[in-house]
Amino acid sequence: MENQKNDNLNMLEAIVQNTEMGKNTLDQLVPMAEDEQFKAELLRQRNIYRQLNQEAHAAIDACGGSAQGQSAMAKLNTKVSIGMKTITDKSTRNLAEMLTQGSGMGVVDCIKSQKDYPDAAPGSKRLMQKLQDFEEDNRLKLEQYL
Template sequence: MSGDVELLNYIYQNSEMGQRTLTQLLGIVKDDVFKRNLESQLNEYREIFDISDSKLKEVNKEAKGIGVLTKVSTYVSINLNTLTDKAPSHISELLIRGSTMGIVDITRNLKRYDDMDKEIVDLGKRLLKFEQRNIEELKKFL
């Protein structure tokens, strides 16, 4: 059970970070086509987040969200990285880097917890495929 909870918490934190990042970027982005792409990604992160949250509640566990330091440093990093360049190509590059880190982490976690509850593993695989799709979609804006 603890492996299930650890994997769910990872999925929860990853999707929480995705939501925070995209919500912040949506306030910066001006290009309508790019904005629609980010909104679509945000919706998928919300779905994955909600599912992971529900599954944690099913097993009477409270989700461990991302820490305050991580939230603050990410917020500052986004502001600094978009201060002088708000172009879709630049923001896409930043998001591709983030999704690549997410792919590495979820792949590592899926291997580590491969014998866990099938529904939880499937949610992790959904997150992995989603991150891979994000990269392909974002490449169009480079």
């Protein structure tokens, strides 16, 4: 029972961290996007990251846990990395490439979490699968802008 609770909270925390990374990255990149269709896609993705993040937070609260989210260092590292990659190139292609790579890493993180936390609750597993499917869909949608 204890293992199930730990796996469940760990999986939900992984969802919180993944969705925060997506939200924070898009918060930084949306203002750089000039192509209106591309910008609309980024806003759509950001809204879904927010929605999934809220679902994970609600589930953690329901389990009596508290979400840690991304560390301040992880947030800063991401912000600096994005800043460096966009300092000379804010083209749609460059932004799409960065986001495609990020979604690919998100998919890998989802798969690892599913293997690392096999005793998580079915609802948490469904939410993780929903996130993984969303990340894969993002990657495919963004590829058209490469």
